[in-house]
Amino acid sequence: MTDGPPPRFISPHAEGEFYWTAGADGSLRLQRCGACGRYIHPPGPVCPYCHSRDLNPGPVSGKGTVATFTINRKEWIPGFEPPYVFALVELDEDPTIRIGTNIVGCAVEDVAIGMRVEVEFEENGEWFVPLFHPLDES
């Protein structure tokens, strides 16, 4: 992707707005249940596991693993310039949750399943969009 952020058409649902603003302080947040401690994604009005409504955004490490991805090579949206990688990232805190994202900071051909990645944020209007780049753990 080049020349400034692409159009992302973010229009959050009631429970999801925090997801797109949490990055203002540099940390990714997921909805977390105060009763059972599970993370919930996408966020909702009730914990699907224990039905508690004690739900709040909880910070996560922002580190995870690419579960799968595709290199998109077609322009679907003007201003969203191909090629770019869409990936599903499994977070370290709960690998059953997958975060949809773009992988940045490396060539599209270098993205692989199993690759370790870490969150960064793209300022896009009023939103902080979670993106992921390769994580060097050596």
Added chain:
Amino acid sequence: MTEPLERQAIISGAAQSDIGRRLYRSGLDLTVEASLRAIEDAGLTVDDIDGISTYPGMGGPFGGCSGAELHDTLRFSLNWRDGAAETSGQLGAVHKAVLAVAAGLARHVLVFRTVVEGSRGAVRAGGGGGGGMGGMPPAFQYLIPYGVTSAANWIACYAQRHMHEYGTTREQLGAIAINARTNAASNPKAIYTDPMSMEDYLGIRTISDPFGLYDCDVPCDGSTVVIVSHRDYAPDAPNGAVHVNAMGTALRHRPSWDQFDDLTTMAMRDSASSMWERTELTAADVDTAQLYDGFSWLAMVWIEALGFCGKGEGGPFVEGGARIAPDGELPLNTWGGQLSGGRLHGFGFLYEGVMQLRGTADVQVSDCEVAAIGAGGGPESGCLLLTKGIR
């Protein structure tokens, strides 16, 4: 096993409108054409039809025509009507018609799916889903911002993981596309009929890795209608009755494009297993499979889900194309599928299954008595097991 309710239903009639890339005709026009043909095919008149069922109903994706429009245009007098997208995939419209007949709510239900994609000029290189940005359901709000508006992207992620875990190759996906193209050459209504080699298949640009253009189905215009009747009518159906043996409707995990529990299969895993729970027949009894190929990989996972091979073995199963050819052990998508026949959105497979069991298909499978029909992908799917005569 007590007799499943669906055994009370037959398909007494089936027909299609003209099908083409761009017909410049309204969805209603095409639906009326297919409806009148199907009613005649069933040996019935408009006055005999007392039910209508359609997918996805008014306002649904690739919409062609609502049930109400058809109802009013042919002045049907109905005891039951239904049209909705939140169901067991495209075949949900058939499932519900079968239930209505078995429950006695209706005796002859006209079931249709009409698409008018080509003429809308919306030539999109990729199948279902996709689309608008505003007011999208919450689940899509975590996909669309990342430049993935098409099911091509979402399904590509699953195909990629399938390749990673099982060693599935592009050539194996290509075997499905080439089989479809080869069969389409004998189907006068098919959209793509020029021969395609593996070199052609591999030579095209990728759209969303691992999918290239020939892994994506082709938009078209057309309407498909079947008449679902009570089995009491079977002796009077002039073109024979195709019996409903079992239907599969389950979705036992999250209805999600990105949060499904297994990234190497989709909703068909559950609908297929629920179908086999309702019949004494097994995968070994199936003479032909007509399986959704909105993307080539979907047909491969349908093959796995229905148990024609083991999980993850879909690639080797289709490799080279011999097993899925019309004279192979599992003749697949004998009409050309949506990849070459056209995106009739699930109902092309149903129509072909009926023709195969009647023995009147363009590419006829010999001694065809049991057909498995599967439609859908992502978080919605459904299937049918159809038989020639009651089993």
